[in-house]
Amino acid sequence: MSPSLVLLENVLQALTAGLLIGSVYALMCVGLGLIFGVMRVINFAQGEFLMLGMYGTLYAYTWLALGRLLGPFVGPIVGAVIAGIVVYFAGILLHRYLLARVTGIKVAGSEGEGHYPQLILTLGLSLILSNAGLIVFGSTPENIRTPLSATAWEIGPLAADHVSIFLNKARSVAFLVSVGVAIALFLFITRTRIGKMLRAAADNPEAATYMGIDVERAHRIAFGLGCAITAVAGGLVATYYPFQPYVGLEFVIIMYAGVVLGGMGSIGGAFWGGLTIGLVQQLSTLVLPLQLQNTAIFVVFLLIMMLRPEGLFGRNVERA
């Protein structure tokens, strides 16, 4: 094969991998973005909910023998959904007994200093959850092994005789589920009564209160839902990526980068931001050594913050 064809194949392969992985990033970003959009809380512990989603999916998958019952395609998905439901209720409880004390209307309406207590509270939560994870789950890297993890569909040959794209089956399934969940959330927020309540609480918490909306309840639902969505994304990642209890930190920066890129406060923006981060990460492997993949994301993250803190896709919520 000529060098230019090799390059073409590599670029195509990186693009598709970026798209597949990026869609899962997009979904976890949507979870973080939902929480920030409604509550104006930057959840430091979001990576840990991702981690809980991974272990939740793993245990659901093995204990309930989902692989044998439902097959390699549907089994992990059902596992991830079960993990998402569990994390939803965990999020609800955490909000009721911890976060509600330092968040709420007053904070949501303010900028600056009011945000530090919750940032630090969620940092503490992140430390507790990741280390409790170490205590409960152990430090051995885990993996949800299905026949799909190591097999791929071939698309092509596209050009010449050899240039084809290989779609890893586990990642492809994760892609489809991510897009599906994101669309479902979009419909939920735009069409349903609760979705409208969330949007009203996000837009102007004080005015929402005057309209009879229980803003605290809206915040609780948003927090639970945001954690659950990220947990589902974690369950999908778990089908093709080995994980341990500290895995959250690897992803939390990806999530921040995606959400900031999409414009903080915009949930749709968070989706496109996460997708872009996935593409950046995969395309960076064409020019950078593998170990610096994440450094590339940090650099992009910092550049976005410096140059366009209002994000590429959304509106800026920080007022002067």
Add this chain to the structure above:
Amino acid sequence: MRGGAGKPVATILAFAAAYLVVGLVVRNQYYQLMLTLVLVWAIMGVSWNVFSGYSGLVSFGHASFFGLGAYTVALFLVKLDLTPWIGIPLGMLVGVAAGVMIGYPTFRLRGVYFALAMLAYPLALLYIFEWLGYQEVALPMKREAPAAYMQFPDHRAYIVIALAMLIAAMLVSLRIERSRFGLSLTAIKQNEWAAEASGIDALHWKMKAIMLSGAIAAAAGGFYAVVLLVVTPPSVFGMLTSAQALIVTLFGGVATVWGPVVGSVILIPLAEILHAELGDKIPGIQGVVFGAAIVLVILVAPEGVVPKVRDAFARRKRRGAARPALDEPVAAVVATRRAASDEVLLRVTNLSRSFGGLRAVQDVSFEVRKGEVLGIIGPNGAGKTTLFNVLNGFIRPDAGEVVFRGKALTRLKPNEVCALGIGRTFQVMRPFPRMRVLDNVVVGAFVADADDERALAAARDALARVGLTAYADAVAGGLTTLELRQMELARAIASRPKLLLADETLAGLGAQEIDRLLATLGALASAGLTIVIIEHTMQAMVRLADRFVVLDHGAVLAAGKPEEVTRDPKVIEAYLGKRWMARAEH
């Protein structure tokens, strides 16, 4: 600013002596290591506090400095056989350089954006050092000359060195707290705009703080490498390193000299002992302890242990203090008309500024003569405050010129404008709410006085001129509107301006209070201060101003003596007319 540093220094030395006694008595090597680590994290906490505690910019990335210090010491020793005695100071220089390189771009961000950006630096460095192949750098043992390489068979020596470093760091912190450095940072933390307008160069102080903080953290990191003899990227650049610095400080008490030390003395042994006792069965127990500690502090005592205890003592001691009375008015009646001068102090030419489609200031020209009181009046939304914001450098104009005593102002930052001799007050008051009244005013005096004592004297003088002397020690957050207006005036005149921009100083006040402020302003004018004052009602202003400029929809409608302006048909129609119409309807 509080004078007299003798007692706090004595307390620090007493603490050090007591710690040293404990350190020398303990024989168990494990406990010796723990006593050393308590000091390392106390130093790290002081470093975090010097920057984030005072400036309010939360850093999640202090591991950058710690790790760079550790790797500087380790790599110089391994590659060049350079002793840590030189390696640690070198590491501190690297810390300063990192502070500049991180601070300069990142200070453009505010609030949570700053905090998040800081998180990315150490994690990026972590991957870079792994990629460079420094997954594990072991410090070689130097058996031939151990002391020359900071290696001691008797581990108590490490406690002595760490204690010396902590004392140095605490003295730096103490010095900052008691000087214009700390007060400027605190002012920036509480209201950056007001600090800038009062002559504080925010970027300058933030840079200084992050450089100093970077040096201290790098020293802690370098020493940590010497003690543990092995450096890995996760152990020095990891999230827990940044988090521990923040947590011991917040637990002990943010923006206090003792907070980081108290936090470290309580939390580090707790985490270490639990780790030693239960670590094999419960591996992550340290992280859980730190996480739980910080969650608990945020919920129960957000200000931290030290201030909580101090408040409890203060409450026991406090007597029922009555609210102090305001000083007698400086002058009972408004001063008479001042001698008009022909000298132009400030010349504004064709100034324009738009926000999107809204032309807030359009083609405005006027001049201010030395010694006069110029009233700028106009209905709400006429562009008065925007005009002030352009004059004092908050906003760049789209077009036009502002010349003050021969100098163009339009490209200057607010603190530079203030340094040239233009003070200002705000329509929506911007006090530093958790600082004493005197400290609020001292912040304004810094720009005119390089000497802290003289600045303090200038501040007292300014307080006397507005009649707030009795309130010098009150916390600004508890003042009434009138008192806050007076305090802002004092803060503005403490910089000894040639020109005062007073933005709706009379708004929200009752008739008697207005009389009082008018008397103060009149006295200031009589003493030679040139004043430009914004108002939207004319009544009170007629008693004070020598001349009026009337703004409407961002443009100058009329200018001249009060009696001329009030008779100008354009003014009556556009401004007074509306009110008269409204009144007629009732």
